[in-house]
Amino acid sequence: MNWGNNAQKEMKLKFLFEQYIFFKQDQIPTIVPYFPDQVDLDISNRCNLSCITCFHSLERFSPFPDMTMETFRTILDQAEGKSSTITFGNHGEPFIHKHILAMIREVKERGFFLNIINNGTLLTAEKAQAVIDAQVDRVSFSIDSVDPEIYPQVRRGGNLKKTLLNILTFLKMNHEQGMKVYVNISTVNSRLALSSKIDIREFFSKLPVHVIYTSDILNFHDMLAIRDETKFVQRGYEKITDPKKFPVCLNAFDRIIIRPTGDVSLCPIDWDSVHILGNVNDAPYTELWNNEKAQQFRQAHIDRDYSSFEGEKAMCSRCDGKWVQDTTLRPDAILHMIKDDLRDTKSELDFKLSDPHYGNTVKDALQWASSL
Secondary structure, eight states, rough: OOOHHHHHHHHHHHHHHHOOOOOOOOOSSOOOSSSSSEEEEOOOOSSOOTTTTTGGSSSTTOOOOOOOHHHHHHHHHHHHOOEEEEESSSSGGGGSTHHHHHHHHHHHTTOEEEEEEEEEOOHHHHHHHHHHHTTTTTEEEEOOOOTTHHHHHTTOOOHHHHHHHHHHHHHHHHTTTTTTTTEEEEEEEOTTTTGGGGGGGHHHHTTSSSSEEEEOOOOTTTTTTOOOOTTTTTGGGGOOOOOGOOOOBBBBHHHHOOOOSSESSTTTTTTTTOOEEEEEESOOOHHHHTTTHHHHHHHHHHOOOOOOTOOSSSSGGGOOOGTTOOOGHHHHHHHHHHHHHHHHHHHHHHHTTSSSHHHHHHHHHHHHTTTT
């Protein structure tokens, strides 16, 4: 497992044990006795791509101004000693932010575990070295195809050659410098992406990456325009007519997301800000975590009745994300994560990926990408 240093690991394990006990109760309460261990920061919810599986492709989406350094530091102040993990890149491309490198350094200097989700298009060699030097804990690259014909259709606005060269250069640098950063390749299934002539999992399985994660399309609380190329997978909510049979969504009890404005939500899919708890500039997120609006949100999920906060905009009633983040699955998942931690999975993978063979395969891949 890639939980960073001992202090971060201790906080994470404490959170998991408390959450395990919480979800083993017969009745789940609306007041959560632990703080969220992960804070998703939308330092920017702008993006340079308009992917067919993302709300950025919707005409009605309007991004906020990027997060100010003042709001950013306010959040870090609130998180110290409360949360171990900071994630950049939930609703936008973090490397768009003009202060991204300063933000990375500050998060790491304050002792947080840092996870950066990005699309690879803006991670130049200079920025890649800065990420490695700052000892960022995990970098996740979102890329759905390495087929030159398919990639630009899925990742609209992207250039496959440039993107692959950026990602592969990072992999090469990280390998040569001792696998300092845990690397995740994240792909989203869609009918179009799955028509690729080149298998993306096979492509990256030969390279120095720790994990390749594949997910199905989320409908972003029913606001994503379902097109022929994206309607390959829907979670199954349309097959269940009785709301009482819906899963209880883990997101209401697990983590928070903070918008560029400082607004706080319990839902990482709530790109449209349907349900906001408050703003970190008015009250710490640790206070908002169990406030009246937070409890209202959790009670709605327990009851499977979301009418208390849904108005003109559908949110949880038409979201398939709860089939992914199901509270009933969490206890078993926690035990699995602790088991992995005891095995020190990251060290095992680092040892394997440090083999010179992976250095050769990434050079071959760079040569192929250069020829596109």
